[in-house]
Amino acid sequence: MFVQVIQGKVSDERQLRRCMDRWAEELQPGATGYLGSTSGIREDGTFILLVRFESHEDAVRNSERPEQGAWWAETEQCFDGPVSFMDCPDPxxxxxxxxxxxxxxxxxxxxxxxxxxxxxxxxxxxxxxxxxxxxxxxxxxxxxxxxxxxxxxxxxxxxxxxxxxxxxxxxxxxxxxxxxxxxxxxxxxxxxxxxxxxxxxx
The missing domain is CATH 3.30.70.100 (Alpha-Beta Plaits)
Known part of the structure; x- marks a missing residue:
């Protein structure tokens, strides 16, 4: 299994939740090796996401999908400032x-x-x-x-x-x-x- 941790300060929580729902409904079926995700927003407005894939290779293939890139370009606008990523190869x-x-x-x-x-x-x-x-x-x-x-x-x-x-x-x-x-x-x-x-x- 492979886990990627994504976090950043949220500027538009409602839109971010819509984007997350849309990913689950529209993009998840084509995400090879996707196992699941845990995410939420802390009281100070910081969003954190733990997304699980069967392998690092599957995670890379997902990020390279054109529809994933388009989705992220929209989702990234929900944050105030940079978003950090941490790759965890052996959870x-x-x-x-x-x-x-x-x-x-x-x-x-x-x-x-x-x-x-x-x-x-x-x-x-x-x-x-x-x-x-x-x-x-x-x-x-x-x-x-x-x-x-x-x-x-x-x-x-x-x-x-x-x-x-x-x-x-x-x-x-x-x-x-x-x-x-x-x-x-x-x-x-x-x-x-x-x-x-x-x-x-x-």
Whole structure:
């Protein structure tokens, strides 16, 4: 799997949502290897999109389609200033990955000094997480190879997520969380209260 992260400051949210809907309806059927996407707008107006493809080659082929170029030329006008792109060649999923059933998604963005160890910890803790945080449906971690990363956590809804934030966890699981926290460093949070979740049409 391959993930591309796109983000920028939104100037026209209504038009951006129309553009996203149009991509799902009109362009998605021709996007070879497209698996799905998670996107939303933070309270400060910053948009973030995590789009998943089966491979980097599929993502490149999609970007080279004329209709994709025309769509992006229109969509880009919805932003105030430049839009950034980050390619993540080897993402991992835990608890089955993301879900279109999520009512709330939290995306964390930062830089780690040891992405391999962070992956190990997420694998170890992710398999047990649902027993203490049943509102968590799944998650995904993706890095660009230079330590920059995003992690997306999918929840049933925001109220249950907030309610369980201070739940008591077993000592061994808490030690994993603490090491994860140290490796994740300074985190930029994106709380997506109205996430846009699109999976590939089968």
């Amino acid at each position: 991992m999923e835990w608890l089955g990955g993301g879900s279109d059933d999520a009512g709330f998604v939290q995306i964390m963005e930062g830089h780690t000094t040891d992405s391999d160890r962070l992956r190990e910890l997420l694998t170890q803790s992710g398999d047990r997480l649902h027993s203490v945080r049943p509102e968590i449906i799944g998650g995904m971690f993706a890095s660009n190879g230079d330590g920059d990363y995003v992690e997306a956590v999918y929840f049933t809804n925001e109220s249950e997520a907030r309610e369980h934030e201070k739940v008591t966890v077993p000592d061994d699981l808490r030690s994993l969380f603490e090491e994860e926290g140290r490796l994740m460093g300074e985190i930029d949070y994106f709380d997506l209260h109205e996430p846009m979740l699109v999976s590939a049409q089968r």
